[in-house]
Amino acid sequence: MDGxxxxxxxxxxxxxxxxxxxxAIAAIGLNVHFGFTGxxxxxxAGFMLIGAYGFxxxxxxxxxxxxxxxxxxxxxxAFALLLGIPTLKLRGDYLAIVTIAAAEIVRMIGRASVLNDxxxxxxxxxxxxxxxxxxxxxxxxxxxTTLLWFTFDNTGVNGWWSRAVTWLMVLVFALLVWLxxxxxxxxxIKSIREDEDAVRSLGKSVFSFKMQAxxxxxxxxxxxxxxxxxxxxxxxxxxxxxxxxxxxxxxxxGGAATIFGPxxxxxxxxxxxxxxxxxxxxxxxxxxxxxxxxxxxxWIVVGVALMLLVIFRPQGMIGNKKELNFNV
Amino acid sequence: MSNAVAxxxxxxxxxxxxxxxxxxxxKPGSHKPEAILTVDNVSRSFGGLTAVDVDHLEVQRGVxxxxxxxxxxxxxxxxxxxxxxxxxxxAKKLIGGPSSSEAAKWEFNGRSxxxxxxxxxxxxGMVRTFQLTKALSRLTVxxxxxxxxxxxxxxxxxxxxxxxxxxxxxxxxxxxxLALLDRFKLLEKKDDMAGSLSGGQKKLLExxxxxxxxxxxxxxxxPMAGVNPALTQSLLGHIQSLRDDGMTVLFVEHDMHxxxxxxxWVVVMAEGRVVAEGPADTVMSNQAVIDAYLGAHxxxxxxxxxxxxxTAAVRIEKEVVxxxxxxxxxxxx
Numbered sequence: 001m002d003g004x005x006x007x008x009x010x011x012x013x014x015x016x017x018x019x020x021x022x023x024a025i026a027a028i029g030l031n032v033h034f035g036f037t038g039x040x041x042x043x044x045a046g047f048m049l050i051g052a053y054g055f056x057x058x059x060x061x062x063x064x065x066x067x068x069x070x071x072x073x074x075x076x077x078a079f080a081l082l083l084g085i086p087t088l089k090l091r092g093d094y095l096a097i098v099t100i101a102a103a104e105i106v107r108m109i110g111r112a113s114v115l116n117d118x119x120x121x122x123x124x125x126x127x128x129x130x131x132x133x134x135x136x137x138x139x140x141x142x143x144x145t146t147l148l149w150f151t152f153d154n155t156g157v158n159g160w161w162s163r164a165v166t167w168l169m170v171l172v173f174a175l176l177v178w179l180x181x182x183x184x185x186x187x188x189i190k191s192i193r194e195d196e197d198a199v200r201s202l203g204k205s206v207f208s209f210k211m212q213a214x215x216x217x218x219x220x221x222x223x224x225x226x227x228x229x230x231x232x233x234x235x236x237x238x239x240x241x242x243x244x245x246x247x248x249x250x251x252x253x254g255g256a257a258t259i260f261g262p263x264x265x266x267x268x269x270x271x272x273x274x275x276x277x278x279x280x281x282x283x284x285x286x287x288x289x290x291x292x293x294x295x296x297x298x299w300i301v302v303g304v305a306l307m308l309l310v311i312f313r314p315q316g317m318i319g320n321k322k323e324l325n326f327n328v
Numbered sequence: 329m330s331n332a333v334a335x336x337x338x339x340x341x342x343x344x345x346x347x348x349x350x351x352x353x354x355k356p357g358s359h360k361p362e363a364i365l366t367v368d369n370v371s372r373s374f375g376g377l378t379a380v381d382v383d384h385l386e387v388q389r390g391v392x393x394x395x396x397x398x399x400x401x402x403x404x405x406x407x408x409x410x411x412x413x414x415x416x417x418x419a420k421k422l423i424g425g426p427s428s429s430e431a432a433k434w435e436f437n438g439r440s441x442x443x444x445x446x447x448x449x450x451x452x453g454m455v456r457t458f459q460l461t462k463a464l465s466r467l468t469v470x471x472x473x474x475x476x477x478x479x480x481x482x483x484x485x486x487x488x489x490x491x492x493x494x495x496x497x498x499x500x501x502x503x504x505x506l507a508l509l510d511r512f513k514l515l516e517k518k519d520d521m522a523g524s525l526s527g528g529q530k531k532l533l534e535x536x537x538x539x540x541x542x543x544x545x546x547x548x549x550x551p552m553a554g555v556n557p558a559l560t561q562s563l564l565g566h567i568q569s570l571r572d573d574g575m576t577v578l579f580v581e582h583d584m585h586x587x588x589x590x591x592x593w594v595v596v597m598a599e600g601r602v603v604a605e606g607p608a609d610t611v612m613s614n615q616a617v618i619d620a621y622l623g624a625h626x627x628x629x630x631x632x633x634x635x636x637x638x639t640a641a642v643r644i645e646k647e648v649v650x651x652x653x654x655x656x657x658x659x660x661x
Binding site for chain 2: 176179180182183184185186187188190191193194195197198199200201202203204205206212216
C-alpha cells in the first residue's frame with residue numbers, strides 16, 4: 001500500500017515539476033509550428049538548447065537576469081531566421097530534415113572540446129553557474145511551505161518559486177497563443193497548413209507568415225530551454241533528438257492545434273511514465289526486470305504509445321478530429 | 329462594390345468596352361484598344377515539351393474572355409505563368425538567357441509583372457481560381473471567405489493580439505462574406521468545414537473567396553466543371569454581372585454552350601500557341617478550331633433521339649463493316 005501511495009505521490013510531484021512546465025512551453029511552441037502552421041519542426045530541442053546556451057553563457061559573462069533572458073530570446077529568433085530563410089520555400093518534409101540536422105549541429109558545437117571554456121564541452125554547465133540571479137528575484141522568502149501534500153523550499157534550487165514562475169509562464173503563453181489563433185493572423189497561419197497555393201492566390205505572402213510562425217514557436221522553445229536548465233543543469237546530451245521526440249509525443253498526446261493540448265499532453269506524459277516505471281518496480285520482481293530495465297521499458301511504452309496514438313487517435317486527447325488529422 | 333470597381337477602372341461602361349471589340353481583327357495576337365493584360369514571348373518548356381509558347385496576346389478590359397483549347401494545350405500552364413505560380417522558361421535571367429527584346433514580359437493594368445510572386449500578383453488585383461479546387465478543408469466555409477479579404481489589420485502579427493484593433497474590420501468583412509455566400513447558395517453551409525462540401529460547392533466557394541478581394545481581373549480555371557445545370561445558369565448571370573460592374577473575366581472552360589453564351593471574346597490555344605481569336609461565333613466556325621478541338625459534330629446533341637434514326641443506324645453498320653474489312657486486309661499483310 002505504501003508503495004502505491006509513493007507512486008501516486010511521485011506522479012503528482014512530477015506533474016508540477018518546473019522541468020515539466022518548461023517542457024510544456026516548448027510543446028506550445030512546437031504546436032504553433034506543427035499544429036497550426038503545419039511546419040514539421042523535428043529540432044525543437046535545438047531551439048531549447050540555443051536558448052539555454054544563450055542564457056547560461058550570458059549569466060556566466062556577468063549579465064543580469066533580464067539581459068540574459070533577452071539574449072536567449074534573441075538567440076531563438078536568430079536560429080529561426082537562419083533555419084527559415086533557406087528552407088521555408090521548400091516543401092514541408094525538407095524543413096524536418098534541416099531542423100533535425102540543425103539541432104544536432106547546435107548540440108555538437110556545444111559539446112565540442114574546443115569550446116570547453118565557454119560551453120563546458122560535453123559536461124555542460126552546472127546549475128550553480130547561472131541559477132542564482134533567478135533565485136535572487138524570488139520574493140517568496142526563506143523556509144518551506146506545504147501545499148496539499150507537497151512540501152518544498154520557498155526559493156531553493158527546486159522550490160515553489162521556480163514552480164510558480166514556470167507554470168505562470170505556461171499559462172501566459174497559452175493565453176498569447178489563443179489570442180493569436182483567434183485573430184486573422186491565426187486564420188492565415190491555419191490556411192497555410194491546409195494549402196499554401198490557395199493562400200498565395202489570395203495575396204498573402206506565405207513565406208513571411210511561415211517565418212513569423214517559425215520565430216514564435218522557436219522563441220517559445222528557447223524560453224522553454226532556459227526554464228528547463230534553471231532547476232537542473234545544462235547538459236547538451238540530455239537535450240538531443242530524444243527530447244524533440246518526447247515533446248512531439250506530449251503534443252500529439254494532448255492534441256495538436258488546440259490551446260491546452262500541449263499542456264495536458266505534457267502532464268499526462270510525465271505522469272504516465274512515472275506510473276509505468278513505478279508500477280513495474282512495485283509489481284515486477286527484480287529477477288525479471290531490474291530498476292534500470294524498468295526505466296528502459298517505460299521508454300518503450302512511450303514509443304508504442306506514440307505509434308498507437310497516431311494510428312488510432314491522431315487528434316489527441318482533446319483535439320477536434322475534424323480539424324486535425326494526419327494525411328495518411 | 330460595383331461603383332467602387334467601376335471608378336477604379338476609368339469612366340467607360342462595360343458596354344463601351346465590349347463595343348470596342350467590334351473593330352478588333354479576328355486573328356491571333358490582335359491589338360485591343362483597351363488592353364488590361366498584355367503578354368509577350370511567354371514560353372514554358374518541361375524538358376523537351378513546350379507546353380506554352382505565346383508570342384503576343386492582349387486581353388480587353390471590362391469584358392469576358394474565354395480561353396479554350398484541347399487538353400494539354402497549355403491553358404492552365406499559361407494561367408500559372410501569368411499569375412506568378414510558375415516562371416516562364418523565356419524569363420529574363422541574370423546571366424545568359426534571352427535578350428531583353430525576346431525575354432518574356434507581361435503587363436497587367438499598366439504594371440510590368442515579370443518576376444512577381446504569386447501573392448504580389450494577387451495583391452495587384454489579378455486573382456485566380458484553380459482547376460483542382462483548393463478549398464482549405466479544415467477551416468469553415470466562413471473562415472475560407474474571410475481569408476480572401478485584403479488589407480486586414482489583424483493579419484499583422486502585433487495587431488493580432490488586440491482584438492479591438494481589428495474587430496470592426498472583421499465585422500465588415502464578415503458581412504461582405506455572408507452576402508457573397510448567399511449569392512453563391514452556400515449561406516447555410518457557412519459553419520461547416522470546407523472539406524465536407526461537395527466538389528461543385530468547393531468550386532463555388534473558391535470563386536466566392538476570390539471575389540472577397542475585389543479583384544480587377546478574375547481568372548477562373550474551369551469554373552463550371554461539376555456544377556449542376558441550374559446553378560450554372562445563375563452563376564453565368566453572376567459572372568455577367570461582375571463584368572457589368574467593370575471587372576475583367578478570363579476563364580478556361582470546355583463547356584461550349586457556356587462559352588458561347590457569356591463570352592465576348594474567345595481565344596483558342598492548341599499545342600501551347602494561340603491559334604485563333606475572335607467572337608464566339610466566328611471562332612467556332614473556324615475550320616482550324618473545329619479540326620483541332622471542337623470536332624465536326626460539336627453542335628450535335630449526342631443524347632438527342634432524332635439522330636438515332638434508321639438511316640443513321642444503317643450508316644454506322646456500313647462503317648463498321650468497312651472498318652472490319654480494312655483490318656482483315658492489314659492482318660493478311
